[in-house]
Amino acid sequence: MKVLPFKIPKPTNAAILFQVDEGVLYNSLHNHEEVQISFIKEGSGTLFAGDAIHSFAKGDIIVLGSHQPHVFNSDGKQAKMHTMFFSLASFGDTFLALDEGKGIVDFYAFAKAGFKTSITPDIAALFNYIATAKGIYKLGYFIDIITALKVAKHTPLSEFIYERHISEKDGKRMSAIFDFTLSNYHQDITLAQLAALTALTPHGFCKYFKQRTNKTYFTFLTEVRISKACTYLATDSDLTIGTIADLCGYKTLSHFNKSFKSIKGITPTVFRKAK
Numbered sequence: 001m002k003v004l005p006f007k008i009p010k011p012t013n014a015a016i017l018f019q020v021d022e023g024v025l026y027n028s029l030h031n032h033e034e035v036q037i038s039f040i041k042e043g044s045g046t047l048f049a050g051d052a053i054h055s056f057a058k059g060d061i062i063v064l065g066s067h068q069p070h071v072f073n074s075d076g077k078q079a080k081m082h083t084m085f086f087s088l089a090s091f092g093d094t095f096l097a098l099d100e101g102k103g104i105v106d107f108y109a110f111a112k113a114g115f116k117t118s119i120t121p122d123i124a125a126l127f128n129y130i131a132t133a134k135g136i137y138k139l140g141y142f143i144d145i146i147t148a149l150k151v152a153k154h155t156p157l158s159e160f161i162y163e164r165h166i167s168e169k170d171g172k173r174m175s176a177i178f179d180f181t182l183s184n185y186h187q188d189i190t191l192a193q194l195a196a197l198t199a200l201t202p203h204g205f206c207k208y209f210k211q212r213t214n215k216t217y218f219t220f221l222t223e224v225r226i227s228k229a230c231t232y233l234a235t236d237s238d239l240t241i242g243t244i245a246d247l248c249g250y251k252t253l254s255h256f257n258k259s260f261k262s263i264k265g266i267t268p269t270v271f272r273k274a275k
Helices: 101-109 121-130 137-150 167-182 191-198 200-212 217-235 241-247 251-264 269-275
Strands: 016-023 035-042 045-047 053-059 060-064 068-074 079-086 115-119
Touching: 016 115, 016 137, 035 121, 035 137, 045 217, 053 191, 060 137, 068 079, 068 115, 079 137, 079 191, 101 137, 115 200, 137 200, 167 191, 167 217, 167 251, 191 200, 191 269, 200 217, 217 241, 241 251, 251 269
Parallel strands: none
Antiparallel strands: 016 079, 035 060, 035 079, 045 053, 045 068, 060 115
């Protein structure tokens, strides 16, 4: 996927940047050299990472690999996220060659495709400590965090690793497609609409989207709809499965059940009971 390049404004005298984001999260598709470790303190929404779609909510930790394209789309305006950024270049080859630096190199490779996990009391405390720590104390808390994350139970974000160069034009165009999809997934979406949105022909749009996401647009749309359905099933027990199907853009329950099982491997009923 060609995406919007983004440069992290990191001070020259620090290897690790700690950042607090509140309100509306940065909502353009982008990537950066640094590995990103984000703790969702408040809010929820949809994360696009690599070629995959995931929901995020309070208590999640999202780890994004170096140069992994991503965008957080918040459901509301009350989001709050604590984030650390780091790159291997910030530490220098001499330090990384030492035993003390080996864990950082290992985590950098481990995080290449990104992953999602849940906060624990111990990791939450470390995030609180690192927010104000300086010098060797900051480095110590950072190493404690990545050590804990590496052994935590987690869900991979994407198996698709991007090697291509990026452009601002494609980043903005893909963001427009994502935004349009999140606003309209509950109703019919046509190739004509998508072609008009991107100033391409219908055939050109299909080729463009698949080259940049490794999947067809309508496969992507199904994944968005099923991701939203999972959120409804897990959080709103008052909604019937038929109502959820309708809210997610399905005209028949049988089509919804078939699509859900193709993505999740189980039926909506089994998924709801498991939650």
